[in-house]
Amino acid sequence: MSSYDVIVIGSGPGGYVAAIRCAQLGLKTACVEGRETLGGTCLNVGCIPSKALLHATHMLHEAEHNFAEMGLKGKSPSVDWKQMLAYKQSTIDTNTKGIEFLFKKNKIDWIKGWASVPEAGKVKVGDETHEARNIILASGSEAASLPGLEIDEKTIVTSTGALELGKIPKKMVVIGAGVIGLELGSVYARLGSEVTVVEYLDAITPGMDPEVQKTFQRMLKKQGMKFIMGAAVQGAEVAKGKAKVSYKLRKDDSEHELDADTVLVATGRKPYVDGLGLEALGIEMTKRGQIAVNNQWQTSVKGIYAIGDVIEGPMLAHKAEDEGMAAAEVIAGKHGHVNYGVIPGVIYTHPEVASVGETEATLKEAGRAYKIGKFSFMGNARAKAVFAGDGFVKLIADKETDRILGCHIIGPGAGDLIHEVCVAMEFGASAQDLAMTCHAHPTYSEAVREAALACGDGPIHM
Numbered sequence: 001m002s003s004y005d006v007i008v009i010g011s012g013p014g015g016y017v018a019a020i021r022c023a024q025l026g027l028k029t030a031c032v033e034g035r036e037t038l039g040g041t042c043l044n045v046g047c048i049p050s051k052a053l054l055h056a057t058h059m060l061h062e063a064e065h066n067f068a069e070m071g072l073k074g075k076s077p078s079v080d081w082k083q084m085l086a087y088k089q090s091t092i093d094t095n096t097k098g099i100e101f102l103f104k105k106n107k108i109d110w111i112k113g114w115a116s117v118p119e120a121g122k123v124k125v126g127d128e129t130h131e132a133r134n135i136i137l138a139s140g141s142e143a144a145s146l147p148g149l150e151i152d153e154k155t156i157v158t159s160t161g162a163l164e165l166g167k168i169p170k171k172m173v174v175i176g177a178g179v180i181g182l183e184l185g186s187v188y189a190r191l192g193s194e195v196t197v198v199e200y201l202d203a204i205t206p207g208m209d210p211e212v213q214k215t216f217q218r219m220l221k222k223q224g225m226k227f228i229m230g231a232a233v234q235g236a237e238v239a240k241g242k243a244k245v246s247y248k249l250r251k252d253d254s255e256h257e258l259d260a261d262t263v264l265v266a267t268g269r270k271p272y273v274d275g276l277g278l279e280a281l282g283i284e285m286t287k288r289g290q291i292a293v294n295n296q297w298q299t300s301v302k303g304i305y306a307i308g309d310v311i312e313g314p315m316l317a318h319k320a321e322d323e324g325m326a327a328a329e330v331i332a333g334k335h336g337h338v339n340y341g342v343i344p345g346v347i348y349t350h351p352e353v354a355s356v357g358e359t360e361a362t363l364k365e366a367g368r369a370y371k372i373g374k375f376s377f378m379g380n381a382r383a384k385a386v387f388a389g390d391g392f393v394k395l396i397a398d399k400e401t402d403r404i405l406g407c408h409i410i411g412p413g414a415g416d417l418i419h420e421v422c423v424a425m426e427f428g429a430s431a432q433d434l435a436m437t438c439h440a441h442p443t444y445s446e447a448v449r450e451a452a453l454a455c456g457d458g459p460i461h462m
């Protein structure tokens with residue numbers, strides 16, 4: 001039996017970051033992981049492999065659509081799917097090995113196997129029970145499904161299966177127009193699949209700025225993706241490796257069917273707590289099946305903390321990481337802090353979509369007066385030079401104080417641009433602060449500055 005200051009269960013972005021910070025703060029730390037490799041959902045079957053495929057297929061799209069205009073003539077590249085998957089795997093491998101290196105560097109013990117918590121202060125892995133003054137639960141999440149859909153990870157797949165299909169499907173039905181469905185749907189659309197997205201609601205990416213939603217859907221349609229909105233999927237039948245998806249339109253209850261070689265079920269994710277033994281421990285859960293924590297990430301059982309996808313809040317890697325650092329700091333007797341008002345959300349399609357803070361809807365609901373500064377990438381020289389003039393930056397500021405409250409971007413590099421606004425928000429900056437900051441020309445970030453100018457006396461290039 002080994003004894004630790006902290007044992008972290010799960011090595012995703014929440015768990016591995018918590019373990020590293022604990023070790024840096026002088027705590028004897030171990031991390032238990034049931035998978036073969038470190039890095040959790042994010043590195044193995046989530047953020048990283050999906051971004052590798054998005055990058056590769058974006059390159060293909062550029063070659064097919066924009067090369068000729070730039071005077072780059074010749075045959076478009078053909079797709080070697082096996083090699084693309086090998087590239088994706090090598091991206092995963094370098095990243096998961098990177099975490100292994102960081103564990104060694106920080107003297108963190110990697111305990112291999114599935115953990116349970118028989119009682120506070122004890123973690124059981126296989127036949128061994130380890131002692132831990134503190135336990136951090138970072139067991140993450142798993143794909144949720146719908147009744148009537150039997151996932152086989154071949155024909156009816158979750159994102160995990162969609163990241164390693166045996167071949168590129170001719171027809172793909174994506175159920176759910178959220179981030180994961182649209183990212184992976186656009187990967188296959190660029191590879192030539194006929195992609196139809198079926199969504200229960202009337203707008204894609206629920207909760208986003210409605211103008212962004214509309215622009216985004218229009219752009220995805222232009223890229224060949226089809227959408228069936230307001231449709232409730234009833235189920236899917238599989239025969240000879242093909243699927244028939246049935247759905248009802250909400251507006252008139254009419255019933256329809258769609259044929260598909262692959263059905264991607266992207267209807268959200270749910271916390272993963274199987275096998276941990278939380279019920280016997282008496283750990284309080286939320287109504288939505290998440291582990292309940294207080295503002296110090298402590299569960300209802302003393303000495304047990306929880307972070308990441310397994311607790312409330314957006315299921316995002318960087319949110320899990322921030323909580324990992326903060327929980328470690330709390331355990332070390334320091335002040336751990338996460339600003340939940342400034343957590344950016346990014347969709348890595350082309351163009352990218354990014355948002356942070358309040359939307360017009362949340363401000364209206366709160367009865368808070370606001371103003372908007374909007375700037376189109378059509379007024380941004382750099383964006384136009386790279387065929388990326390479609391899209392905009394929308395900055396929202398308090399009507400009275402000019403303090404930045406939120407930002408919504410669709411356009412080139414949106415996922416990076418959003419951070420200038422995040423930093424400004426962390427510092428309580430006003431739109432004028434951003435507008436008065438010199439921005440290098442020609443960069444996409446000039447569009448953020450112009451949106452800030454639009455909150456005041458007006459943008460220059462529009």
Ligand code: FAD
Pocket residue numbers: 009010011012013014015016032033034035039040041042043045046047048050113114115116138139140141159160180272274275276307308309310315316317318319320348
């Ligand atoms: P996880 O990453 O899920 O890690 C939990 C780990 O715990 C797993 O490895 C699991 O094996 C292990 N575990 C569970 N129970 C036990 C146990 N009892 N014993 C031992 N080990 C255990 N987020 C972003 O921010 N950006 C993106 O671009 C993005 N893209 C995504 C794309 C896809 C296709 C998917 C599915 C998700 C994506 N996400 C993205 C979400 C992101 O992956 C998660 O928010 C993040 O991984 C959550 O981190 P976590 O540490 O809470 O849990």
